[in-house]
Amino acid sequence: MSVQADPIALTDAASATVQPGGGSTGVRRKRRSLGLLRNRKALIGLIILAVFLVLAVIGPWIAPYDPNAVTRLSLEPPSAAHWLGTTNTGQDILSQLLVGTRGVMVVGLLAGILATFISVVVGVTAGFVGGLGDELLSLLSNVFLIIPALPLIIIVAALVPSAGGLTIALIIAATGWAWGSRVLRAQTLSLRKRDFVEAARANGEPMWRIIFFEIMPNLTAIIASGFIGTAIFAILSEVTLAFIGVTSISAWNWGTVLFWAQSSQALVLGAWWWFVPAGLCIAAVGTALTLINFGIDEFVNPRLRNTAASAGILRKKRIRARIGFTPVYRGAPSAAETRDALTTADALTPTDQEVGA
Amino acid sequence: MKYFLRRVAFYLFTAWAAITLNFFIPRMLPGDPVHSLINKFQGRLSTDAIKSLYVLFGLDKHTTIWQDYITYWQNLLHGDLGISFTYFPTPVSEILAQALPWTLALVGFSTIIGFVLGTLAGIGLGWRRGTWADNLLPIANFFSAIPYFWLGLIAISALAVTVQVFPASGGYDPATVPGWSWEFISGAIYHGTLPALTIIISSISGWILGMRNMMVTVSSEDYVTVAQAKGLPERKVMFGYAARNAVLPSISGFALSLGFIVGGTLVAEMVFSYPGIGYMLFQAIGSKDYPLMQGAFLVVTISVLVASMIADFVYAFLDPRTRVEG
Numbered sequence: 001m002s003v004q005a006d007p008i009a010l011t012d013a014a015s016a017t018v019q020p021g022g023g024s025t026g027v028r029r030k031r032r033s034l035g036l037l038r039n040r041k042a043l044i045g046l047i048i049l050a051v052f053l054v055l056a057v058i059g060p061w062i063a064p065y066d067p068n069a070v071t072r073l074s075l076e077p078p079s080a081a082h083w084l085g086t087t088n089t090g091q092d093i094l095s096q097l098l099v100g101t102r103g104v105m106v107v108g109l110l111a112g113i114l115a116t117f118i119s120v121v122v123g124v125t126a127g128f129v130g131g132l133g134d135e136l137l138s139l140l141s142n143v144f145l146i147i148p149a150l151p152l153i154i155i156v157a158a159l160v161p162s163a164g165g166l167t168i169a170l171i172i173a174a175t176g177w178a179w180g181s182r183v184l185r186a187q188t189l190s191l192r193k194r195d196f197v198e199a200a201r202a203n204g205e206p207m208w209r210i211i212f213f214e215i216m217p218n219l220t221a222i223i224a225s226g227f228i229g230t231a232i233f234a235i236l237s238e239v240t241l242a243f244i245g246v247t248s249i250s251a252w253n254w255g256t257v258l259f260w261a262q263s264s265q266a267l268v269l270g271a272w273w274w275f276v277p278a279g280l281c282i283a284a285v286g287t288a289l290t291l292i293n294f295g296i297d298e299f300v301n302p303r304l305r306n307t308a309a310s311a312g313i314l315r316k317k318r319i320r321a322r323i324g325f326t327p328v329y330r331g332a333p334s335a336a337e338t339r340d341a342l343t344t345a346d347a348l349t350p351t352d353q354e355v356g357a
Numbered sequence: 358m359k360y361f362l363r364r365v366a367f368y369l370f371t372a373w374a375a376i377t378l379n380f381f382i383p384r385m386l387p388g389d390p391v392h393s394l395i396n397k398f399q400g401r402l403s404t405d406a407i408k409s410l411y412v413l414f415g416l417d418k419h420t421t422i423w424q425d426y427i428t429y430w431q432n433l434l435h436g437d438l439g440i441s442f443t444y445f446p447t448p449v450s451e452i453l454a455q456a457l458p459w460t461l462a463l464v465g466f467s468t469i470i471g472f473v474l475g476t477l478a479g480i481g482l483g484w485r486r487g488t489w490a491d492n493l494l495p496i497a498n499f500f501s502a503i504p505y506f507w508l509g510l511i512a513i514s515a516l517a518v519t520v521q522v523f524p525a526s527g528g529y530d531p532a533t534v535p536g537w538s539w540e541f542i543s544g545a546i547y548h549g550t551l552p553a554l555t556i557i558i559s560s561i562s563g564w565i566l567g568m569r570n571m572m573v574t575v576s577s578e579d580y581v582t583v584a585q586a587k588g589l590p591e592r593k594v595m596f597g598y599a600a601r602n603a604v605l606p607s608i609s610g611f612a613l614s615l616g617f618i619v620g621g622t623l624v625a626e627m628v629f630s631y632p633g634i635g636y637m638l639f640q641a642i643g644s645k646d647y648p649l650m651q652g653a654f655l656v657v658t659i660s661v662l663v664a665s666m667i668a669d670f671v672y673a674f675l676d677p678r679t680r681v682e683g
Binding site for chain 2: 139142143145146147148149150151152154155156158159179232236239240243244245246258261262267268270272275276278279282283284285286287289290291294297
């Protein structure tokens with residue numbers, strides 16, 4: 001029963017209907033076990049993210065210099081000794097970035113986990129309980145959604161003396177949970193009326209079991225994509241806070257590097273090696289997380305699948321991906337399949353013309 | 358009509374919640390900021406300012422928190438947001454009133470241009486999915502992950518320092534007198550181009566990606582197939598049938614993402630030293646100017662609420678279903 005709305009099963013069923021009899025059970029099982037990794041976008045995203053996670057762990061150890069060490073090599077451009085050059089006080093920028101990776105990752109993940117937890121509690125409760133409780137919880141999340149988060153984070157962080165990483169993660173989580181909760185509530189609301197939940201209720205399953213074993217497994221994809229969205233938001237917010245100097249300027253993260261670059265006139269001095277790499281790191285992590293999110297989206301919604309990745313294949317097969325049908329490419333294409341897809345589109349035309357006339 | 362009343366009630370409630378939050382935040386946090394402030398500004402704070410500080414932070418032990426709250430509202434309704442430390446003894450409301458038009462103009466223009474261009478590009482990309490156009494998606498994706506302020510830094514170093522096409526900072530030509538003269542306005546537009554450009558570039562990709570995915574979803578609906586099969590011109594099917602329905606989530610998303618965009622814009626203002634609310638906030642952070650910080654938060658929040666309300670009403674006008682449901 002619960003298989004029916006399981007996202008993995010759903011996508012499998014969808015592709016199976018488009019191309020019946022494609023592949024044996026063994027093939028299908030293999031595909032399922034590989035899951036998200038089969039998606040090229042998600043795979044690239046996961047690899048980039050893994051690199052940064054490893055750097056977050058080993059960064060302080062492999063950093064060639066002490067990031068705070070002042071030397072006489074002022075504003076050196078990148079060289080063999082200093083791969084990313086030095087600051088105006090002769091500090092090694094590569095070491096600052098490597099040491100700073102941990103701060104960014106820890107706050108991003110921590111805030112992401114906390115915010116996802118709040119959004120699951122609020123969203124699922126609102127969707128499941130309904131009535132007045134739903135109204136109040138939805139109101140709460142809508143209020144948090146519409147109040148601009150960054151100014152709110154700034155005034156809270158500025159008031160807390162010596163705000164460290166944990167405090168920042170807490171503040172970001174407290175303001176960033178609303179979007180996920182809104183999406184989860186909508187999905188729970190639609191799941192609550194499904195047959196398998198009704199059946200579980202008729203069987204006399206207790207409420208906690210219905211929530212945790214019937215509803216929650218079907219929310220996995222949404223929770224995961226909500227977590228990634230919040231992690232992006234958290235990383236951007238944290239770096240921004242460090243850049244404008246709200247948080248401690250002595251703890252290294254990528255925003256701190258940019259803070260010193262901006263306040264030491266790196267732009268006017270043309271010291272591009274000071275501010276370009278930090279921004280590229282932020283963009284790389286952000287892109288990686290977005291790619292994983294796209295992977296999840298395409299995993300859940302087959303209509304979005306095989307559009308970008310297989311543009312070349314479609315062109316080769318002379319299928320013009322346009323309206324009316326969703327081309328699904330799997331394995332070696334057969335001529336018959338192509339013809340099928342085309343005739344389906346053609347077959348529609350006369351009927352529709354009748355309707356039109 | 359009932360729908361509109363519900364929405365107005367919601368926005369009033371949100372405004373109340375934001376104002377109350379602003380009141381409670383300094384009271385909930387640990388420490389005594391007033392003492393450290395008085396020490397820091399030794400001799401420069403008048404007794405009036407100290408008194409209003411105590412009211413602001415709720416450290417006046419002689420009154421209950423409820424009385425404080427009433428006083429806070431009374432002050433607020435008289436437009437009294439306290440006195441700034443940075444620009445002592447100018448009231449916060451006066452400083453913000455000067456800064457607000459700059460922010461409104463910058464955010465207003467760049468957000469609307471970004472939304473329109475992004476939506477149009479998304480329509481095109483979604484309609485032509487599975488062609489070369491899909492190669493643009495990873496680029497849009499990359500740009501959506503870049504923080505506004507960093508793009509601002511890059512823009513300054515490329516277009517204001519290396520190639521000196523645009524000014525690196527400020528909001529108008531310092532040689533002109535602010536007013537409705539052509540010299541001043543053209544100078545303001547010239548100074549605003551670079552900040553606006555960075556905001557447009559970093560906000561546009563979100564609209565492109567969202568619109569593209571909606572176009573892909575909508576264009577496999579039956580009514581689009583029917584329109585196509587009837588032999589309607591491609592342009593008409595694209596804009597009149599598919600895009601018209603696909604744009605609805607973008608518009609309802611517009612109201613919700615406004616807070617995020619405005620947050621990014623404030624930081625962009627800091628980078629460009631643009632004389633708006635964001636720059637004031639930046640200076641307030643540097644000098645621990647709490648009244649100015651809180652005033653800036655309130656003004657930004659209320660502006661975002663008004664803009665979201667307008668976007669909501671536009672949505673209700675475009676999609677009759679919302680009006681019926683209410």
